[in-house]
Each structure stands twice: as C-alpha cells, then as structure tokens.
Amino acid sequence: MPAxxxxxSQSRHDARHSPARDESLTIGLSAVIVAVxxxxxxxxxxxxxxxxxALPSGPLERGHRTLETGLRNWVERQTLQKLGHVEQLxxxxxxxxxxxxGDHATRRLSxxxxxxxxxxxxxxxxxxxxxDAVWTSWYRFFPWEDWRDGRPAILDVLEPALRTxxxxxxxHATRRLxRLSLNFGLxxxxxxxxxxxxxxxxxxxxxxYEAGLVAEGRRDRDSTPxxxxxxxxxxxxxxxxxxxxxxxxxxxxxxxxxxxxELMPPSFTLLQFQxxxxxxxxxxLHKQNFRRLVEQQRLVEETGETSAETGGRPARLVRFRREVxxxxxxxxxxLPMASSKR
Amino acid sequence: MPAxxxxxSQSRHDARHSPARDESLTIGLSAVIVAVxxxxxxxxxxxxxxxxxALPSGPLERGHRTLETGLRNWVERQTLQKLGHVEQLxxxxxxxxxxxxGDHATRRLSxxxxxxxxxxxxxxxxxxxxxDAVWTSWYRFFPWEDWRDGRPAILDVLEPALRTxxxxxxxHATRRLxRLSLNFGLxxxxxxxxxxxxxxxxxxxxxxYEAGLVAEGRRDRDSTPxxxxxxxxxxxxxxxxxxxxxxxxxxxxxxxxxxxxELMPPSFTLLQFQxxxxxxxxxxLHKQNFRRLVEQQRLVEETGETSAETGGRPARLVRFRREVxxxxxxxxxxLPMASSKR
DNA sequence: ACCCTTATGCTCAATTTTAGCATAATGGGG
DNA sequence: CCCCATTATGCTAAAATTGAGCATAAGGGT
Numbered sequence: 130m131p132a133x134x135x136x137x138s139q140s141r142h143d144a145r146h147s148p149a150r151d152e153s154l155t156i157g158l159s160a161v162i163v164a165v166x167x168x169x170x171x172x173x174x175x176x177x178x179x180x181x182x183a184l185p186s187g188p189l190e191r192g193h194r195t196l197e198t199g200l201r202n203w204v205e206r207q208t209l210q211k212l213g214h215v216e217q218l219x220x221x222x223x224x225x226x227x228x229x230x231g232d233h234a235t236r237r238l239s240x241x242x243x244x245x246x247x248x249x250x251x252x253x254x255x256x257x258x259x260x261d262a263v264w265t266s267w268y269r270f271f272p273w274e275d276w277r278d279g280r281p282a283i284l285d286v287l288e289p290a291l292r293t294x295x296x297x298x299x300x301h302a303t304r305r306l307x308r309l310s311l312n313f314g315l316x317x318x319x320x321x322x323x324x325x326x327x328x329x330x331x332x333x334x335x336x337x338y339e340a341g342l343v344a345e346g347r348r349d350r351d352s353t354p355x356x357x358x359x360x361x362x363x364x365x366x367x368x369x370x371x372x373x374x375x376x377x378x379x380x381x382x383x384x385x386x387x388x389x390x391e392l393m394p395p396s397f398t399l400l401q402f403q404x405x406x407x408x409x410x411x412x413x414l415h416k417q418n419f420r421r422l423v424e425q426q427r428l429v430e431e432t433g434e435t436s437a438e439t440g441g442r443p444a445r446l447v448r449f450r451r452e453v454x455x456x457x458x459x460x461x462x463x464l465p466m467a468s469s470k471r
Numbered sequence: 472m473p474a475x476x477x478x479x480s481q482s483r484h485d486a487r488h489s490p491a492r493d494e495s496l497t498i499g500l501s502a503v504i505v506a507v508x509x510x511x512x513x514x515x516x517x518x519x520x521x522x523x524x525a526l527p528s529g530p531l532e533r534g535h536r537t538l539e540t541g542l543r544n545w546v547e548r549q550t551l552q553k554l555g556h557v558e559q560l561x562x563x564x565x566x567x568x569x570x571x572x573g574d575h576a577t578r579r580l581s582x583x584x585x586x587x588x589x590x591x592x593x594x595x596x597x598x599x600x601x602x603d604a605v606w607t608s609w610y611r612f613f614p615w616e617d618w619r620d621g622r623p624a625i626l627d628v629l630e631p632a633l634r635t636x637x638x639x640x641x642x643h644a645t646r647r648l649x650r651l652s653l654n655f656g657l658x659x660x661x662x663x664x665x666x667x668x669x670x671x672x673x674x675x676x677x678x679x680y681e682a683g684l685v686a687e688g689r690r691d692r693d694s695t696p697x698x699x700x701x702x703x704x705x706x707x708x709x710x711x712x713x714x715x716x717x718x719x720x721x722x723x724x725x726x727x728x729x730x731x732x733e734l735m736p737p738s739f740t741l742l743q744f745q746x747x748x749x750x751x752x753x754x755x756l757h758k759q760n761f762r763r764l765v766e767q768q769r770l771v772e773e774t775g776e777t778s779a780e781t782g783g784r785p786a787r788l789v790r791f792r793r794e795v796x797x798x799x800x801x802x803x804x805x806l807p808m809a810s811s812k813r
Numbered sequence: 814a815c816c817c818t819t820a821t822g823c824t825c826a827a828t829t830t831t832a833g834c835a836t837a838a839t840g841g842g843g
Numbered sequence: 844c845c846c847c848a849t850t851a852t853g854c855t856a857a858a859a860t861t862g863a864g865c866a867t868a869a870g871g872g873t
Contacts (some may be wrong), residue, residue, distance in 0.1 A: 154498070156580065189564070191578065196564040220562040220582050222531070222538040236533065238498065238580070240562050400819075418862065420821075441819030442869040742850075760831070762852075783850030784838035 156238045158200045159186040159368065161218070161375035162210060164246045164264065165392045168277075170408045171264040172372060173208060174364070182270075183365035184372065185262060186239070200242050208262055213391035214245040218374055221367055241371040243378060245391040267376060268411075270362050270369055274330055274376065275411045287342060288313065294340035312336055327410045328381045334373035345369060380410050383462050387428060390449040396432045398444035399423065406462050422462065428453055498580045500542045501528040501710065503560070503717035504552060506588045506606065507734045510619075512750045513606040514714060515550060516706070524612075525707035526714065527604060528581070542584050550604055555733035556587040560716055563709055583713040585720060587733040609718060610753075612704050612711055616672055616718065617753045629684060630655065636682035654678055669752045670723045676715035687711060722752050725804050729770060732791040738774045740786035741765065748804050764804070770795055 161184060162173040174182045185208060193199035201212055218241040268275040272283045291313065295305035312332045314325050337343045344363035364372065383389045389406060403419050423429060429447035436444040503526060504515040516524045527550060535541035543554055560583040610617040614625045633655065637647035654674045656667050679685045686705035706714070725731045731748055745761050765771060771789035778786040 154496070156496070156498075189578075196562065217561060219559060220538065222582070236531075240564070398820090415862070415864095416819095417821080417823090417864080421861095436820090438870080439819070441817075441871080442821085444820055740851090757832075758850095759833080759852080759854090764830095778851090780839080781850075783840080783848075784852085786851055 154236050154238065156189045156240070157186050158189055158196065158203075159184045159239050159241045159371055160200060160204050160244050161241065161372055162204065162208070162212070162244045162246060163267075163375070163379065163392070164248060165405045165408050166248075166264070168404055168408055169266040170268070170376075172267045172375075173210070173262050174265050176261050176263050181363050181365045182265075182368075184241075184368045189240075196240055197242070200244075204244065210246050212244045212246055214243075214388055216243050216378075217241075218243050218371065218378060221371070239367075239371075241374070243375045245379075245388065247392060247394065267372060270364060270372055271330065271334070271376065273333070274327075276325060276327075277407055277411060277413055284313075287337065290342055291336065291340055294342070308332075308336060325412070327412055328377050330377040330380065331370070331373045332377075334370060338370075343369070376409075383409060387449065387453060387462075389462060390428075393449065396434070396446045396448045398436055398446060399429075400439070400444060402429070402447075419462075426453065428462070496578050496580065498531045498582070499528050500531055500538065500545075501526045501581050501583045501713055502542060502546050502586050503583065503714055504546065504550070504554070504586045504588060505609075505717070505721065505734070506590060507747045507750050508590075508606070510746055510750050511608045512610070512718075514609045514717075515552070515604050516607050518603050518605050519707075523705050523707045524607075524710075526583075526710045531582075538582055539584070542586075546586065552588045554586045554588055556585075556730055558585050558720075559583075560585050560713065560720060563713070581709075581713075583716070585717045587721075587730065589734060589736065609714060612706060612714055613672065613676070613718065615675065616669075618667055618669075619749055619753060619755055626655075629679065632684055633678065633682055636684070650674075650678060667754070669754055670719050672719040672722065673712070673715045674719075676712060680712075685711070718751075725751060729791065729795060729804075731804060732770075735791065738776070738788045738790045740778055740788060741771075742781070742786060744771070744789075761804075768795065770804070 160173075164171045164173075173185055175185055176182055185204065187200075187203040187207070189196065190199055190203070193202060197215055197217070201215060204210065204212060220238060220240045222236060222238045273281050273287060275281055291309050292306075295309055296302055298305070312326070312329045313336075334343070338345060345367070363369070379388070383406060389402070389409070392405060392409075393402060399420050400416075402423065403414055403416065406419075407414055427450060430450045432446045432448050434446045436446060438444075502515075506513045506515075515527055517527055518524055527546065529542075529545040529549070531538065532541055532545070535544060539557055539559065543557060546552065546554060562580060562582045564578060564580045615623050615629060617623055633651050634648075637651055638644055640647070654668070654671045655678070676685070680687060687709070705711070721730070725748060731744070731751070734747060734751075735744060741762050742758075744765065745756055745758065748761075749756055769792060772792045774788045774790050776788045778788060780786075
C-alpha cells in the first residue's frame with residue numbers, strides 16, 4: 130500500500146493513512162425506526178417476499194455532509210417518515226457479515242442508526258420494488274423481552290435450552306451459567322434472583338445466538354439441535370442484533386433523557402405516556418409512582434384540556450415541557466420499578 | 472455488485488446494496504487509549520514534530536474478523552500496550568473531515584474506539600518514524616473539565632466569550648443561552664445554578680467549537696475573533712472531538728459499570744481508587760460516602776495486606792471483586808456527588 | 814341510583830443519600 | 844517520649860427518594 134511522499138513521515142499512527150483499499154469494501158447505513166402506537170413498540174421492517182425481514186438500509190451517498198444527514202435523507206425519501214430524534218448506534222464491520230462473496234471476502238461495513246418517529250404512518254410500500262416496509266411490534270422478534278403481562282411463556286422453552294447449552298461445555302459451564310444468571314435472571318440455586326434487567330436485550334440476544342437458539346445462530350454456523358419456537362422470527366444478516374442493540378439503548382436512554390417525548394403526540398394523558406414507557410421497557414410500572422415521578426420532575430405541563438377517554442374518569446391532557454432539558458441535570462423517566470399489577 | 476438471482480428483489484432497502492464506490496473512500500480506526508497514573512487521567516497521543524497532536528490511528532486491515540480485533544491488533548503491536556476494556560465510540564464520517572483532497576472530496580470514515588489500559592507504560596516511540604506516542608493528561612486538551620481544585624480558572628475567559636457569542640446572533644440568542652446554561656451551568660440570572668454535569672464534555676466542546684473558541688473551530692472556518700488562551704491545545708482533524716466523546720462516555724459509564732477497575736492495579740487502597748474516579752470525572756467526592764458506596768456495593772474485597780503509605784494511618788489494600796458483575800444489576804461507582812472539600 | 818373503570822391525591826414505611834463528628838493508626842518534629 | 848499533622852475508618856442524624864397502598868373523584872352505562 131503505497132503512501133504518498135508527504136505522508137511518509139506520518140506513518141503508522143496516522144488516520145489519514147492506509148485506507149483499506151485493496152479489500153473489497155462496501156458501506157451501508159441501516160436504520161432502526163421506532164414508533165409507538167397504543168401499547169406496541171413498533172419498528173419499521175422491510176418484508177421481502179420469500180426472504181427474511183430486514184431493516185431499511187441504504188447506501189452511503191456522496192453529497193451528504195454527515196452520515197446522519199445522509200441517513201435522514203434517504204429514510205425520509207424512501208419511507209416518507211419524518212424522523213425525530215436520530216442517533217448513531219454502532220458500526221458493524223465483522224468480516225463474516227458478508228455472505229461469502231466468492232473467494233475473497235468483501236468487508237461490509239454497516240453503520241446502524243436509531244430513529245424515533247412520532248406517528249407510525251401506514252408507511253406502505255415507498256416506491257420499492259418487491260419489498261414492503263411494514264410496522265411490526267419489536268416483540269415479534271424478541272418475544273422474551275416483553276414482561277408486561279408477566280413472565281413471557283417462551284422462556285419456559287428457552288430457559289431449559291439455555292441451561293442445557295451451558296452445561297454442554299464443561300470448560301465454560303461456570304462462565305456460561307454466570308452469564309445466564311446475570312442476563313436472564315436465572316438464579317442458579319437459592320441464589321437471590323437478580324431479577325430482570327430490561328436493558329440487557331443485546332446480551333440476551335447474543336447468548337441465545339451463541340446457544341444456537343435463534344434462527345440466525347443456526348444458519349450462520351448450523352450447530353446445536355435448536356429449539357424451534359414459533360415466535361422466533363428471523364431477520365436478515367445481523368439486523369436482529371442491530372434491533373436488539375437499539376432496544377437496549379432506547380431502554381437505557383429513556384431513563385435519563387427525555388427522548389420518549391419524540392414518540393408521543395403533542396398532547397397526551399399520563400396513562401398514555403406510561404403505556405408508552407412500558408411498551409418500550411417491557412415492564413409494568415406502578416401508576417401512582419410513575420405520575421409522581423413525572424410531575425415532580427416537571428417533565429410535562431397542563432394543556433388545560435381534558436381527555437377523550439378510554440373508560441372512566443376523564444384525564445387531563447398534558448404536553449412535554451421542553452424547558453426541562455435545561456433544568457434537571459439528566460431528565461428522563463427513571464422507571465419507578467416494576468409492578469406485577471396492571 | 473452483481474446480486475444473485477434470489478437477491479434481485481432486495482433492492483433499495485437493503486444494506487448490501489449501492490456501496491459508495493464512486494466516491495473516494497477511506498476507513499481508519501482511531502483509539503482513545505486511557506490510563507490513570509496517580510491523579511492524572513492520561514491519554515496516549517501522537518506528537519508529531521511540527522504538526523498537531525493526534526490520536527493513534529491505523530488502517531482497517533483485512534484479515535481481522537471484527538473491527539475491534541483489528542484495532543486491538545495494531546494498537547498492541549504499535550504501542551506495546553496490552554488493552555483491557557475496549558469499546559466502540561462512534562463512527563465519524565463527515566464530509567469535511569477530509570482535508571480537501573483536490574477537487575472531489577474523499578470521504579474519510581473513521582471508527583473511534585475507547586480503550587482502557589492498566590498501566591501507562593513509557594510507550595515512547597513504538598517503531599514510528601517522525602512521531603512519538605506520549606501519555607498526556609487529557610485535561611491538557613480540556614482544561615475547563617477539571618473541577619477537582621475548584622472552578623477552573625480558564626472559565627473566567629471562556630464564560631464571557633461564550634456569552635458574547637450567544638448574544639452576537641439575535642436570532643439564536645435564546646437557544647444559545649439555554650445551551651450555555653445547560654452545559655456550562657451558567658445560570659442566566661438568578662436562575663438556580665444547575666451545577667456542573669461532568670458527563671457533558673462533548674456538548675461543551677461543541678459549544679466552544681461553534682463559538683470559535685477552540686483552535687480547531689478557528690481553523691476549520693476561521694470565524695470569530697477567538698480567545699487565545701494558552702491552555703487550548705489543538706489536535707488533528709476531529710481528534711479532540713473524539714477525545715471529548717471518550718471522556719463523556721467514560722464518565723458516564725463508570726457510574727453503572729465497573730470499568731474503572733480496568734485502570735487500577737491488582738490491589739489498591741480505597742483512596743487510590745477514589746482518586747482515580749475523581750481524575751476521570753473531574754470532581755471531588757465525599758470520602759466517607761465514597762467508601763460506604765464502594766463497600767456496600769461490595770465492589771472490592773480485602774487482600775489482607777495493608778498499604779505502603781502516603782501519610783497517615785496505613786490503609787487496607789483491596790482488590791476488585793469480579794463476581795459483582797453477576798450480582799448487582801448495574802454495578803458501578805455512582806458518584807456520591809461532588810464536594811468542595813478535599 | 815348503582816356499578817365499573819380510570820384518574821388523582823395523599824400517607825406511611827423502608828431505603829438511600831448527604832454531611833459531618835469522632836476515633837484510630839503512623840511518622841515526624843520538638 | 845509527647846504532641847501534631849495526616850490519612851483511615853466507623854458511625855449517625857437529618858433529608859430526600861422510593862415502594863406500596865388506601866381513599867376519593869368523575870364519567871359512562873344499565
């Protein structure tokens with residue numbers, strides 16, 4: 130790899146040096162676009178006839194000043210969605226991402242973004258041939274992440290399978306059990322049950338992947354007998370991993386930054402707000418405490434108006450107080466903890 | 472890139488599509504390598520004769536399975552440092568990163584990583600011609616971030632300059648003042664002083680950049696009169712931004728993950744530990760409360776041995792309890808809040 | 814008017830956090 | 844050898860935050 134003369138001195142340590150030019154390299158941008166409608170956290174996925182579901186992805190185009198504007202541009206063009214909050218998630222560049230492109234592996238870099246949109250528009254096609262963008266509950270891809278109605282049934286299948294996997298390899302059994310305990314709250318013995326940590330979505334997915342319990346894990350390195358469970362919905366390449374990361378990030382972030390509001394309509398009731406947070410975090414919250422939290426942090430303010438209803442007494446309509454960003458050091462919805470009650 | 476028949480349908484929305492090939496594209500990996508010696512948070516920078524300081528950076532080499540192993544490899548080879556914790560920070564891909572490469576801008580993607588190492592080895596050269604890697608306190612690049620000895624003097628220069636900048640543009644004055652208030656704790660009026668938030672390092676740097684108060688900001692778009700302050704040490708391209716991000720991330724992370732231990736020797740006293748946390752976060756902590764926190768979270772355990780000393784009564788030597796990772800949902804050093812006292 | 818349902822107000826107790834006070838060990842200097 | 848400065852630790856009272864519920868308010872429906 131020849132360096133130009135003036136670069137010669139700035140050798141090794143220099144970023145401007147040694148592009149990976151000799152290797153076939155492509156760069157894509159992928160987006161996890163999230164909206165919440167009613168009780169469901171929705172993500173926009175491209176459903177291909179025949180193929181696996183995928184996240185909307187596009188090329189890195191020239192002409193855009195930043196990666197983010199590039200992303201915003203094509204997403205808004207393609208899906209007709211106006212993006213609110215956008216943040217970069219991670220850059221995936223594993224060699225094996227590429228689906229063996231002949232003999233010499235092409236490295237495929239993919240920069241994943243998380244985007245929040247206020248309303249889940251029909252989305253529909255979007256001018257794409259042979260693929261439709263549809264809003265899908267993210268729990269379709271991660272059924273074990275939804276604890277809102279109690280412990281997800283699918284864990285009755287996954288837990289034993291995970292234990293079996295852990296025990297299968299004598300050398301790593303201890304470490305594996307530790308990880309299970311930490312991430313799935315499978316207290317080994319009388320071990321104090323650590324409980325469910327809603328932010329460990331990615332780690333849990335990776336464990337399931339390693340254990341060969343998700344479709345992608347089986348495909349990529351067809352090991353393990355594999356537990357077929359109806360609800361395990363596969364996605365293209367490493368898109369499910371991106372989604373897992375997005376969920377984890379968002380669940381973490383709502384606790385210290387007022388990003389949830391990017392998902393709410395201009396005015397809403399406190400219960401609607403609570404349901405949205407619950408949808409994202411996958412756990413139930415204690416209603417009165419949730420309200421207390423929101424109000425004393427002054428995250429919202431009255432609109433004066435009052436509800437349209439869902440059942441009982443009319444509820445006040447509130448709106449997000451944008452000023453809070455300036456007041457509290459780290460405003461957000463610090464979840465008042467889970468509650469079994471609805 | 473010819474798509475195989477079954478891929479033909481996966482047009483637009485697919486990541487595997489439309490690489491940005493027509494645009495000259497290079498990819499580099501940059502590393503913010505952090506160590507703490509005594510009271511100083513150190514970062515490894517490449518000091519070029521004549522040029523600006525830079526972060527160690529290298530090419531994305533083929534042959535490595537993941538970006539992270541690629542990074543680990545060349546860093547360990549080049550700097551002879553054994554990396555502990557490594558995490559991806561961000562991918563920078565702004566068009567204007569490239570230093571005008573003739574007429575058609577080449578896009579330079581740079582994936583930045585944060586790496587923690589236990590000891591700051593002399594590092595010295597590392598087989599590089601014309602550049603030396605040296606450990607430097609990160610406060611050399613961000614003097615306003617060190618509040619350990621009270622309010623940094625440099626703020627007496629920056630604050631007025633920032634206010635002037637904010638007021639200069641009538642249209643954006645309000646928003647700018649809000650940002651100043653939020654990030655620098657410049658309560659506008661009698662406004663309750665929000666206080667200093669140690670994690671807002673990146674936002675503060677960006678404000679200073681926009682205001683033309685850091686060297687890079689002046690160079691890239693030579694605006695504003697610019698306040699020359701001795702301590703403002705410039706770095707190459709957007710390396711100082713990367714460093715700001717690294718600091719912010721690390722400051723945030725130590726609060727909920729036991730990463731600090733990656734920076735500590737095998738055994739240490741509680742005060743040493745506290746000093747390390749203070750070095751990173753840039754604020755003083757209340758000693759007794761810090762200890763209580765550490766102990767009741769059982770982050771450490773006795774070694775049985777006892778200190779070597781720094782002054783008074785000998786201190787117990789403790790070591791990190793690796794098991795904590797499995798017990799607490801999110802172990803870390805939740806800073807017990809700042810204290811003016813030493 | 815009575816019942817069901819959701820909205821809100823408030824209270825009480827259990828914990829956690831903030832700020833200090835007080836005592837214990839060591840080394841150095843009169 | 845005693846006094847002092849210095850750092851290590853142990854403990855505690857007061858304040859603030861959380862976790863759980865009880866009780867009452869308002870609508871809609873029968």
